[in-house]
Amino acid sequence: MASPFNRTTNLWVARVLVSVPLASILGVVGLYYYAVPEYTRVGYQPTQPVAFSHKLHAGELGFSCVYCHSHVEESPQSNVPPTQTCMNCHQAVKGTSPLLAQVRESWASGEPIAWNRVHMTPDYVYFNHSIHVRRGVGCVSCHGKVNEMEVVRHDQPLSMSWCLSCHREPEKALRPLAEATNLDWLPPKGETQESIGKRIKTDSGINAPQQCSGCHR
Amino acid sequence: MRPVIITFLLLTLATVGVLGFRGRVNENRPLMLVPDMDFQPRYNPQSESVFFGDGRTMRTPPPGTIAFGGNDYFSDSGRPRLDPDFAQLDDRFYRGKSGKDFIAKAPIEIDLKVLKRGRERFNINCSPCHGRVGDGKGIVTQYGLVGVPSYHDDRLRKITDGEIFHVITNGKGLMSPYQYQIKPADRWAIVAYVRALQLSQNATLADVPEERRGEVKP
Numbered sequence: 001m002a003s004p005f006n007r008t009t010n011l012w013v014a015r016v017l018v019s020v021p022l023a024s025i026l027g028v029v030g031l032y033y034y035a036v037p038e039y040t041r042v043g044y045q046p047t048q049p050v051a052f053s054h055k056l057h058a059g060e061l062g063f064s065c066v067y068c069h070s071h072v073e074e075s076p077q078s079n080v081p082p083t084q085t086c087m088n089c090h091q092a093v094k095g096t097s098p099l100l101a102q103v104r105e106s107w108a109s110g111e112p113i114a115w116n117r118v119h120m121t122p123d124y125v126y127f128n129h130s131i132h133v134r135r136g137v138g139c140v141s142c143h144g145k146v147n148e149m150e151v152v153r154h155d156q157p158l159s160m161s162w163c164l165s166c167h168r169e170p171e172k173a174l175r176p177l178a179e180a181t182n183l184d185w186l187p188p189k190g191e192t193q194e195s196i197g198k199r200i201k202t203d204s205g206i207n208a209p210q211q212c213s214g215c216h217r
Numbered sequence: 218m219r220p221v222i223i224t225f226l227l228l229t230l231a232t233v234g235v236l237g238f239r240g241r242v243n244e245n246r247p248l249m250l251v252p253d254m255d256f257q258p259r260y261n262p263q264s265e266s267v268f269f270g271d272g273r274t275m276r277t278p279p280p281g282t283i284a285f286g287g288n289d290y291f292s293d294s295g296r297p298r299l300d301p302d303f304a305q306l307d308d309r310f311y312r313g314k315s316g317k318d319f320i321a322k323a324p325i326e327i328d329l330k331v332l333k334r335g336r337e338r339f340n341i342n343c344s345p346c347h348g349r350v351g352d353g354k355g356i357v358t359q360y361g362l363v364g365v366p367s368y369h370d371d372r373l374r375k376i377t378d379g380e381i382f383h384v385i386t387n388g389k390g391l392m393s394p395y396q397y398q399i400k401p402a403d404r405w406a407i408v409a410y411v412r413a414l415q416l417s418q419n420a421t422l423a424d425v426p427e428e429r430r431g432e433v434k435p
Contacts, residue, residue, distance in 0.1 A: 015221050022225055030232060039239045041247040061356050064341040070398040077262040088393040089345070092362045112273070114265075120247075122255035153242060178337075 037157035044154040046116040050102050051151075058183070059147035065139055065181045076128040080115055083107050118152050119143070126217050133181070136174045136200050140183040141166070147183045163215070167208035171197030174206065311401055312383065319379030325402065327409045335410030338403045342395060351414040364391060368411060369418045381408045 033039060057063050066072060068081040083106040090100055106113045119142075121127045133139070139146070144155025156162065166173050174197040179185040187193050200206070209215070249255055260266060260274040269276070278284055283303050305311040309324040325331065340349060348355040351368035358365055366373060385404045388394040399407070416424070425433055 014218065018218065019221055019225075022221075026225065026229060033239070034236055035250055037247070039236075040250070043240045043242045044245070044247050045242050046244055046246075061345070063345055066341045067345065067398075075262075080263055082397070084393065084397060088395075089357055089362070091393070092391050093357060093360045123257040123259065123261070124254050154247070
């Protein structure tokens, strides 16, 4: 009786023995690299309806973040400013620029400008801007150097493990309250981020929640 | 064995070629791989509404109604105030007026804490046009804004606190109303700081306490 296997079968057995583990390893590595917010979110940079430049306004002109995002210190939500805020200056400055046509239109009609949202937490996350800003977590910790971005880009992953890494060691992000909106702040000479952070943590009694209900209510 | 290795190499290269690396700048909305309850049937602040005709989730108060709660109900500590003035009946505090006249002095107690708060709010909201020292030479004046007055002339030194408050609240000339951006108490803190700026730019040696005059350099 002839053997049911021929000589090439040996080769196929070897191929399968190599392929299956290799495919598993590559699959896991691929998922770990791509199926996480570090890949899916970071770098998201939608084109906005108006070519507003944070680099010009917050960087070169030196406006405080709070001038436009006026409720960030009191509200869970850091508000996108109403058209009124644009018109505070742009009634007089660049009042006829075609770049601002949509702003003037919105101002005249009362229809808000449909800005594209860049940063988003899932609806089951109760993130509160005010408590972070008022305890000394700077804007830059989560949003990156917005004052150097022509168009705002998603800078940090905003994943749960990323949130927790800071809640476990807040001293790595804490800064003096007056510097919370200063995106270029660096620890003064002779101090490190950790030494300042530890002091602020002790002085203000900061106890960042790590239990589920801290963020999921 | 070579075809297997080559296939895997090509697959890996193709994946990296299509998906790129972490942090690549892109315009696509972030992919929600497990979108369980990420988007719940509820309205978030400043979100779009499919229910209301104007498409806005956040509603403006109907005419003839008074907003209940919010900044006037809660003091800075977040605890409800004992005597919330929902109707904003206190003319002195909310409008800087007593009867028809502007009040001469701010209706709040002014201490160092208030002045520091005023400085902070002034630098955020006012300094872009008025300049950090109130000389009317803020950065925006370099971009075509004209007619920003200096605080340091006789007319503005002599106007009442109430009138300064009124201008911050309702605007004047090219200046927009700032009542939507700055709470009443903060507006009064700014008034106090503007007064401090006026003093600082128009001071004599006699204004310095005697024991510290040695520190002043001409």
